[in-house]
Amino acid sequence: MQDSRHQLLPGGQLCDRLDCPVVIAAIFITGIGGTFQYGFSVSVLTSPSEFIKELVNQTCLQRYGISLDPGQVSLIWSFTVSIFCIGGLLGALVAGPLMSKYGRKQCLLFNNFTAISGAVLMLSSQKAMSFEMIMVGRLLYGINAGVSLSAHTLYLVECAPKKLRGMVGVTVATFVSFGKFSGQLLGISELLGTEQRWPWLLGFNGFTALLQLATLPFLPESPSFLLLNRGDREACDKALKRLWGDKDYTWEVEEMMKEKAAIQGVRNHSVMELIQNKNVRWQLITILITFTGLQLCGINAVYFYSFDVFRAAGIQEGQLRYAALGTGLCEVCTSIACFMFIESTGKKVLLYRGYLAMSATLVLLTITLFLQTQISWMPYCSMLLVFLFIFCFASGPSGIIAPLPGELFTQPFKSAAYTLACTLNWTGLFLLGMLFPILVVGTFFSWTLWVTFASSSSCSAAPAVACLCGFNVPETRHKTALEIAADFDRMHRKSGEAKRQSTEQDLNVAKSQRDQILILFTKHT
Known part of the structure; x- marks a missing residue:
């Protein structure tokens, strides 16, 4: 009980971090x-x-x-x-x-x-x-x-x-x-x-x-790579000792050995093999939706239009760069705050709450942008919503999505998962970088693209990711890739199999009740 409380309290987390100075370095x-x-x-x-x-x-x-x-x-x-x-x-x-x-x-x-x-x-x-x-x-x-x-x-x-x-x-x-x-x-x-x-x-x-x-x-080199890829237990132990100090890390090594036994004789898979493998289908769907949603959530559009929003709020042209500094500082501070409370809150909760909050904020921001020429104080609301949107992004999706491929997949799939996830990320950035500077030449295109990003976020991307994470993805905190795979399997077991097991359970209960009635009847007679 004391150990679990130590992990949940912020002071306990701080002590854990200070116990690993090489990890901090x-x-x-x-x-x-x-x-x-x-x-x-x-x-x-x-x-x-x-x-x-x-x-x-x-x-x-x-x-x-x-x-x-x-x-x-x-x-x-x-x-x-x-x-x-x-x-x-x-x-x-x-x-x-x-x-x-x-x-x-x-x-x-x-x-x-x-x-x-x-x-x-x-x-x-x-x-x-x-x-x-x-x-x-x-x-x-x-x-x-x-x-x-x-x-x-x-x-x-x-x-x-x-x-x-x-x-x-x-x-x-x-x-x-x-x-x-x-x-x-x-x-x-x-x-x-x-x-x-x-x-x-x-x-x-x-x-x-x-x-x-x-x-x-x-x-040192990654202990997991040394043990699972190269099979060097001695080098793994040395790396763990350098990273974590003179502690008892037997449990972590045992978990890595279990994963090594599970993947014994299995080579690293390619991206195509990852896509075709049915055993990791839900992990793959999670990566595809979360990383695609990261590009469609509207964060890049908000950064792109931040100058326009600040300019409409009355900030002088020469001061726009300094106002934009506030958006970067807001993201840094929020990300550091997320670092402090992620272990006590959980990744799943932060992810779907963050996306839902982003969706609601972006809808409000779109409304205020349309009204900012009609109401004098509306530009200031738009400016506030820009900072709120960045806060929602940095407090959840920003810090949780990036390491997902390394957490959801076992060693043979990790490299392919990162390749696929980063390909989605770079493709989205390329399309944004090429299309926006060319298309945004007039007010009509600016508003059209803004509404497109706002709609894709509020009506599809953000809610879709939130629903996926809320109902179809298990919590990954303090779990190994094998434990997460087992959780995925339990959550997405085939309905026919679940129904068959439920029917068998009902038949067993009915049979047990029938046997009890027969025994009572025999005793009575």
Whole structure:
């Protein structure tokens, strides 16, 4: 009883975290060169966009003697933004095989050279008068982010004790939020968002990659990978001792040995084999719906239109960047708060409540946007709802969805699951990055796209994910992949089998009652 209370109380959770200082170090070391890169690259182009467009014009004028019209510049700009997603998709496709062959740590370690190469191109682009170098650099940043999004998440989930796995998983989203906020912060004119310093802003990813390259070698490889993929029990024990200290982790090793026995002789599966395998069908459906819902939930549209909402609320043009900083700071703070109470609340509850709250907030936000020209104080309501929407997103879906493939699937399926999930994520981002800058050329398209995102979220994506998580997905807190698979099997047992078992139970009860009546009758006679 005392142990269970220790796990539920915030003070007990804090003690558990402080008992694993190497795990805490792993969170920061892998995060700064992992999903931080993804978040930073998503937000960093907002500030220097005009300088880059000017570079495009100057390059074409110097080389070919022509000046591009705004439509042509917008097309080149859209491709510059979206090529990051193409790189991310390539990185996601190669991440699975690389992690399975070389390990999570080695994959993260050598992935830093990709980011450093991209940073060198970014830093040289202005002097070389070449916007193509920015495109190639964005492509390399995308490959780096695609690999790190999978490797960083899987490494942390496998290195953390089971009682802290939920909180450690949230830190993946926390570093995404921190990366977005850092891109916004460094992009202000007082720091790197100037005509002279913007190449250093774009090259900042290289410095974080160097930091991880210098510190990651001091961390051990994932214990789960060492035992389940390489079959090295001694190396697994050493890694656990370095990560968790001199503690009794016999129970965790026994659980890994059970999984090893269950997958004995089974190789790592491909994405197609994952899709065709009926034993993990509900886990696959969960990944497909949650990651698709993450793209359709409207969070990217809210970030895209935040400037318009703040501008309508009366914020001066020169202050819009500082107001946008508030959205990034709100997401970071909420994600850190989610880290503190996820283990006491549960992932399932946070996920479906977060999506339902997002859906309701987005409906209200759409209404206030339509009314903001008719009611003087309505723009301030819109601004408040933007922050509320980001709060709902960061308090649940943001931190829970990312580590799901590593929690729901056993070792042979993990790499394929992450590949499939990240492919969905990058495809959605690519379509958004290509279509929005081109289509949003007038008020009509802006409102049409906004209502499309609002409707898809409020009427389909968010409620669909909420219903799936509420009724068809078991709680994953403090459970292994084998236990979660058993829970899925119990929840989705075939109705015919359940009905047959119920009928057999009724017949047995009736037979028992009949036998008792016969015995009583015999005694009486």
